[in-house]
Amino acid sequence: MKRILSLITVTLLVTSAVQAQPAKRRVATPEKTEQAAKSAATGTDRASLMFPTSTAMPDDVVWKRDIYRQLDLTKDKNAPMYYPVEPMGRQVNLFTYLFRLILTGRVNAYTYKLDGNESFDEKDKLAVKDMLERYGIYYEEQGGKLTVADSDVPSAEATRYYIKESIYMDQRTGTFTTKVTALCPILMRGADEFSSEATPYPLFWVKYDDVAPWLAKLPMMASNLNNVTNMTADDFFAMNRYEGKIYKTNNMQGKVLQNYCETDSDMVAEQTRIEKQISDFEKNVWGNGFLPDTTKKDSLDVEMQADEKKPSRGLLFGRNRKKSSDTSTASARSTASAAAKKEKDTSSASSAPRVSARRQRR
Numbered sequence: 001m002k003r004i005l006s007l008i009t010v011t012l013l014v015t016s017a018v019q020a021q022p023a024k025r026r027v028a029t030p031e032k033t034e035q036a037a038k039s040a041a042t043g044t045d046r047a048s049l050m051f052p053t054s055t056a057m058p059d060d061v062v063w064k065r066d067i068y069r070q071l072d073l074t075k076d077k078n079a080p081m082y083y084p085v086e087p088m089g090r091q092v093n094l095f096t097y098l099f100r101l102i103l104t105g106r107v108n109a110y111t112y113k114l115d116g117n118e119s120f121d122e123k124d125k126l127a128v129k130d131m132l133e134r135y136g137i138y139y140e141e142q143g144g145k146l147t148v149a150d151s152d153v154p155s156a157e158a159t160r161y162y163i164k165e166s167i168y169m170d171q172r173t174g175t176f177t178t179k180v181t182a183l184c185p186i187l188m189r190g191a192d193e194f195s196s197e198a199t200p201y202p203l204f205w206v207k208y209d210d211v212a213p214w215l216a217k218l219p220m221m222a223s224n225l226n227n228v229t230n231m232t233a234d235d236f237f238a239m240n241r242y243e244g245k246i247y248k249t250n251n252m253q254g255k256v257l258q259n260y261c262e263t264d265s266d267m268v269a270e271q272t273r274i275e276k277q278i279s280d281f282e283k284n285v286w287g288n289g290f291l292p293d294t295t296k297k298d299s300l301d302v303e304m305q306a307d308e309k310k311p312s313r314g315l316l317f318g319r320n321r322k323k324s325s326d327t328s329t330a331s332a333r334s335t336a337s338a339a340a341k342k343e344k345d346t347s348s349a350s351s352a353p354r355v356s357a358r359r360q361r362r
Helices: 002-020 030-041 094-103 128-134 208-215 233-238 264-286 293-309 324-351
Strands: 063-072 140-142 145-147 160-170 175-189 199-202 204-207 219-221 230-232 244-249
Touching: 063 264, 094 175, 094 204, 094 208, 128 145, 160 244, 175 208, 204 208, 208 233, 219 233, 230 233, 244 264
Parallel strands: none
Antiparallel strands: 063 160, 063 244, 140 145, 160 175, 175 199, 175 204, 219 230
16 A cells, blocks of 8 residues: 555656656747748848838829939048048948948849949849959958958948939828938049049949948948037938939930030039929929918018018109108198097907918928
8 A cells, every 4th residue: 555655656746847847949940940041141130120211112102203313422521421441440431331231141232234223133133252353352262251351342442422312202291202212332443643533433233221221320420520429321311411413313215414415514504403393393392382372462461561661762862852841741641540540440350350360381
């Protein structure tokens, strides 16, 4: 009997010990392993998801215009993209940052075509090794992995950029937005004692939405007076802090400005005309063209009242002067008419008050 009781006790203890053990950890299935490898290959990781970017442009906007600008990084407004030329601790310039992202496979780069149009199709992806060999960038390859030293990154020669902007009117939110959609760094080479002008070499296109989560982690100096006021590269482009000249617009013939502008003055005039078209459209959206007639009438009334307060030309130059008697008579008449008008206004105010409502514009 004792043996049976002891056997039952041992069985209960073993059962309770087994139940107290933690559950077995989940084993990674081949499907999950393949999905993780695919995410790592495409550059989709937790870091890129932690930095949300601006809202994507809707496909059904009522008005949109795509323009291309050339940014000169030697200009003061574009200097935050260029300095520091060589990495200083954790501070790097925009080209070095983009170059590292492409070299490590976190961001895809796309081939720059001869016509200058960007294409983000799978067939147009850039082979990084071919780019390094084409432009003479020294690299080392170990186990299929490409490495480039900081001193070999041609960041000092990347003094220009091509950017593509989409300026659109969103009817849902009633906003007029300028959004950067693509970036292209340009190497300027060939300037020496025999040639004063450098030759531009556009390297590749990158889709801005692909690099925006990474640019949100890149600090930039925002002021020469206060070096503590830093901003991110994504803020720099989202707030349109750069300055560049238009060299192309999306048109039905696919022409750049240089194709139909014969002289430099024609080029400047065409750039000014395009800028004015865009600004005029924004002014017409929010200006008097879309306000009711009452608002226009009120603005005209204000202008007429201001004109009445101005002295006439005759008084300024001593013409049409009246005698003192005429002046006193006129003042007496005006005083009497003012009293009568005040009486009339008091009686009308007691009967039916007049209410005037005006819209306020920003």
